[in-house]
Amino acid sequence: MADISFLLLIFFLVTTSMDVNQGLARRLPAPVPPDQKVEDTEINKRNLMVVKINSLNQLMVQGQLMDVRQLKEEAKKFILNANDDAYYPKLVEEDFGAPFGVVRYTRDHVISVQNDVDTRYQSYLDVQNELVAAYNELRDECARKYFHMPYSELDEDTQKRIQKIYPQKISEAEPKNYGGK
Amino acid sequence: MAKIRRNDKREMPALNTSSLPDIIFMLLFFFMSVTSMKEVSYKVQFTNPQATELTKLEKKSLVRYIYVGTPTSEFRKQFGVETRIQLDDAFADKSEIGDYIINERSAMKESDQGLMTVSIKADKETRMGIIADIKQELRRAYALKISYAATQRTSF
Numbered sequence: 051m052a053d054i055s056f057l058l059l060i061f062f063l064v065t066t067s068m069d070v071n072q073g074l075a076r077r078l079p080a081p082v083p084p085d086q087k088v089e090d091t092e093i094n095k096r097n098l099m100v101v102k103i104n105s106l107n108q109l110m111v112q113g114q115l116m117d118v119r120q121l122k123e124e125a126k127k128f129i130l131n132a133n134d135d136a137y138y139p140k141l142v143e144e145d146f147g148a149p150f151g152v153v154r155y156t157r158d159h160v161i162s163v164q165n166d167v168d169t170r171y172q173s174y175l176d177v178q179n180e181l182v183a184a185y186n187e188l189r190d191e192c193a194r195k196y197f198h199m200p201y202s203e204l205d206e207d208t209q210k211r212i213q214k215i216y217p218q219k220i221s222e223a224e225p226k227n228y229g230g231k
Numbered sequence: 232m233a234k235i236r237r238n239d240k241r242e243m244p245a246l247n248t249s250s251l252p253d254i255i256f257m258l259l260f261f262f263m264s265v266t267s268m269k270e271v272s273y274k275v276q277f278t279n280p281q282a283t284e285l286t287k288l289e290k291k292s293l294v295r296y297i298y299v300g301t302p303t304s305e306f307r308k309q310f311g312v313e314t315r316i317q318l319d320d321a322f323a324d325k326s327e328i329g330d331y332i333i334n335e336r337s338a339m340k341e342s343d344q345g346l347m348t349v350s351i352k353a354d355k356e357t358r359m360g361i362i363a364d365i366k367q368e369l370r371r372a373y374a375l376k377i378s379y380a381a382t383q384r385t386s387f
Contacts, residue, residue, distance in 0.1 A: 052252040055259050062262035071294065072285040073350055073378035081370045167360035172280040174359050175379055179282040186284055 074179060097139040099128045099161045101177060105168035118176045125184035129216065131156050146215060149196050155215050164223045181220055188216045275300035275317045277354035281384035288378060293346050295335050297365060299353035314357055328368040352380040
């Protein structure tokens with residue numbers, strides 16, 4: 051008996067790979083039907099945050115060179131617009147019901163990520179990661195403020211309500227080949 | 232009166248092994264439950280990029296993988312060192328992704344079809360051109376739930 055189970059044990063020991071499959075979950079936009087004309091949607095300039103990554107993996111945010119480490123804070127400032135600055139997105143008042151009440155939030159903000167054909171995958175993922183992190187932190191702060199517990203421990207319904215206050219709006223343009231190789 | 236035996240040799244009792252199978256079985260079940268068999272044999276080599284905001288892929292049966300990387304040494308003679316895509320057990324062209332996804336999806340239960348996730352396992356040095364092509368193919372095949380496979384970053 052022990053021999054057989056030893057055998058099985060060793061088999062499973064050898065075949066085990068402990069690595070868990072994890073990753074950065076994203077959602078792609080639905081495809082545009084071929085007969086539909088692509089319209090350029092007009093977005094107010096203050097509602098738009100442009101993040102560009104070039105072929106040398108340098109980051110440009112709103113026309114300025116930036117380190118990826120600063121991106122999260124910049125994105126949070128942009129999404130929140132706590133001081134109602136004119137160069138950050140427009141604040142809209144909306145009633146989200148108890149316990150939120152009337153909240154001023156940047157409903158129409160869009161973060162646009164543009165990358166080059168030659169951008170490294172890691173750099174691209176760094177940017178995506180920082181932007182997702184900015185949203186996650188804002189949602190977590192909101193959860194702690196109103197429910198006194200971390201966002202991850204809230205039930206799905208409440209999480210959805212917080213998501214409405216901080217809607218994730220990361221748009222990705224088709225990669226451009228500016229600058230060439 | 233108590234007798235003090237000094238010269239008696241004390242022998243160590245034999246170890247009782249009757250509970251050994253139980254212990255082994257316990258270990259066996261532990262490893263059985265944590266084991267995840269390798270999905271395919273890799274024909275491309277890749278190192279996952281690093282990130283922090285990771286989510287676990289919940290249901291294995293709903294996940295399909297796309298591997299992107301340079302061919303491993305044994306295939307290098309045949310396929311060169313350019314970045315390539317692997318679907319299941321074979322190299323594939325990016326135009327095959329759409330068909331592959333649609334085939335895989337139609338093989339799933341109808342209730343699960345909307346929950347299919349495509350995990351892109353790409354090397355961190357991959358150029359974004361090929362990733363963008365894959366994303367376009369996935370969009371066309373309506374596989375919109377994707378996950379960029381990554382490992383937890385420890386330092387920045």
